[in-house]
Amino acid sequence: MPNASDAASTPAAEQPSGAAPTPAAQPSHAALPSGAAPTPAAAQPSEAAPAPGAASSFRTPSNWLPLGAAALLIVAILVFPSLAPNPYILSTGVIVLNWAVLATAWNFVGGFTGYISLGHGALAGLGGYATGLLVAKADMPSFVALVVAALLVAALAIPIGFAALRVRGASFVIVSIALVLILLLVFQSWSSVTGGSRGLVVPRPFPGMLRPEHHRVFFFLYGGLLLLALLTWWLLDRSRFGMGLKAIREDEDKAESLGTPTFAYKLTVFVISAAFTALAGGLYALWFGDLDPVFQFSVLTGSYIVLMALLGGVRNLFGPLLGALVVGIALEYFKVEFGNSPLHLVTTGLLLGLVVMFMPDGVIPSLTALVQRLRNREASSIREVTAADLAEQRRREQEGVNS
Amino acid sequence: MTLRTEGLRKAFGGVVALDGADVEFLPGKVNALIGPNGSGKTTFFNCVTGMIKPDEGRIFFGERDLTGRAPHVVARAGVGRTFQLCRVFPRMTAVENVLAAVRPGGLLRGLRSAHRRSEIERAHNWLTRLGIEHLAEAEARNLSWGQQKLLELAGVLMGEPQTILLDEPAGGVNPALLDRIGTLVRELNSEGRTFVIVEHNMDLVMSISDHIVVFDRGRPIAAGPPERIRTDERVLGAYLGV
């Protein structure tokens, strides 16, 4: 046993943050082939004990960090329209905020439960068309139509989620992609209602408003929606409900066996996510004023959303927002520089592949981990005495166990 | 409350894993479920906890019929379980692992903070009780195997189950921890919790259980106190293949 416990406690002594006592010696048991005998590691609880204080003090910044970031975000949203040098930049801002809301809304499902949806673009398109049709055909006031459309999409998400979430993983992805394909088919073919490939013109909510002013209003509307989505995500993250969702992400069977009604939880959060996505899509319809099925129900929209959320990090409140800033701006830039070339697809595919292969936790977490590792290297040299102490303590304990 | 099954049957393709198992566990006692490999013990656990649906038969907990109910319903009814290859939430901290077992009642209560002081205190109490309090803020994947086993048990206990099913608690555990687990089960049992333990380690089974059910080929072939099981010929036959 001394071998195992030595290997186990050495890294811990170097890592005062309280994490990672045994990454190398103890393979994560998810990686163990089932049926193989697990490594019987030393389970003496007092070994490799990091100071509890160090751990909890490390976690405190996470309490005020979101608040600071939120304040910064609010200021940025308020200031940006006055700083934007021309209406084009302002409209780019609207587009990026649209992406940010979509990615944050996606993260209700992707981040909490770990279920990856490639079909959220279709939910946004559905929200857009529902809003547009309610305004154009039912003469509803624009913003009433927006809310009604979001409720309709949320209601539709219940049967979709029912089919997609009853069984694990694979079916969900299949349904999410199928959703995009079938809606594209329907909205292109059903031209008497949707306008088909000719598109659907959505009457403006503020007739007579000048273009820059129009962009400014929608920038603020999107900003408000983004803040609402972030606030909801944050509240869920802290709630018992959110705890259950995260448990599903980690191990669904286990969560279920601890009493979490996993199916109801997944379905609820999917409906919430669909509602926010539809709101973003509806705002887009009101802002842009023209819908085309090919763009509204494009598989690409969904993949951009996933790329943004993964790039920024799905476990972080602001991860998808950050990813949306990077990818959204890059998309606009490339559209201006190179136009619409098939190489967009290649670039998106390559980026998505790289993120999945090398940074599945996202860029923010990877960078944080890197910084922490650098910081720990410094810290370990300061704490050498402590490490020696720990080693001593360990030896004594071992003798206690063996005798 | 008594956990019992009537005529439980489950077949996977042509393989009959459970063949009409009638089992009754003694409430308030430490029950053990033993039997050779492939005798249907884990399938039995999975059926009882709702992880798989039995083809035939019924499962009762007290007066309540739990047959075919979802695992979370069984857990909420008061039957908690651990897994053979112990399962924790790898990327949650130890204390979050325990907190994840808190059940929100209804949607509105579900929106309450998961970090309420009283519950955090309860979680820490369980961690202290199991001797892993100092690891409360460490991510579960970084704990050693034995620590993960204790953490899994802490999570189950947080749900306040009346009956606890342990699937091979001694698997891959060193002798010192084995003693601790034995003592813990005894202590927790003396506080009124019923235990059902699937275990291969006969020393542990004989030393802590009050009542032993022996499985062979998907059904119980003997039941009784350890001293009787130890000398039962059918049991010896099942194990030695005579």
Add this chain to the structure above:
Amino acid sequence: MPSGALLFQSIILGLLLGGLYALLAAGLTLYFGIMRVVMIAHSAFLILAAYLAWWTHSRLGIDPLLSMVVTVPLFFGAGVLLQRGLLSRLRPATLTMMSVLITFAIALCIEGLLGYAFSGTQRRIQLGYGTASFDLFGARVAVVKLIAFGLATVSLAALYLLMKRTQFGWALRATIQHRDAARLVGIDTERTAGFGFGLGLATAAIGGTALALDTTIYPSLHWHWIGPLMAIIVVGGLGSVAGAAAAALLLGLAQSLLQIPMGATWAQTVFYVALFATLAVRPQGFFGGRLAQRF
């Protein structure tokens, strides 16, 4: 009421189409059986093979069927590389989700590269025997459709024999059914899994060539194939080759018959309706599929 001849013609065409679906779905089922991977790029490779067949014919002037001499081994190698180089490196805990993203990313890359190399223009092979057809009990059947069906049937039969009769097929089935047990009896499951992926992708090469014979192709066509194919493997019960084949024939037939009253576009929705209905009513699929219960 459509005439009897039209009905008969539709049934024949539906079965011919179903054969091609069955071959392609067999590939998807193989991947899923081996690694629980939903291989989104399967149909992108299908279109890639179709483009290679078209290119062989229009640039080199060779019969498109001959392109298989190159594409089948090439795709087999690509499949092995894909499994060994990318998919087997993903974390097991998140494999299903992340593998979808990886294969999705590959599909995007293939579509983009096809668009870049051959532009988005629709392409069609002009064959000498392209318009030839013959009469079968009053139904007109194009020769190329029959060739495509023949290719699919022969490949499926070869796949079946390979799985049932050869040492490799035995190892592959063992790997699919119980990976750990297979490893315990000395099967190199990693290598077997790689070859299994190669085999799956080889079906895309054959299917793509068959497709190119009588279909107009364009880079984004693969989305029209992956949807139906995914529906087929779900209806058939994920992981069951026989189930997938049965579902393929059934849905191919249904699509062909529905084209009479609904037209080609709306008839395609039958796949999605079947997909949603299956998941809502019987998620484990209608034709067995032991694996499906958990996925």
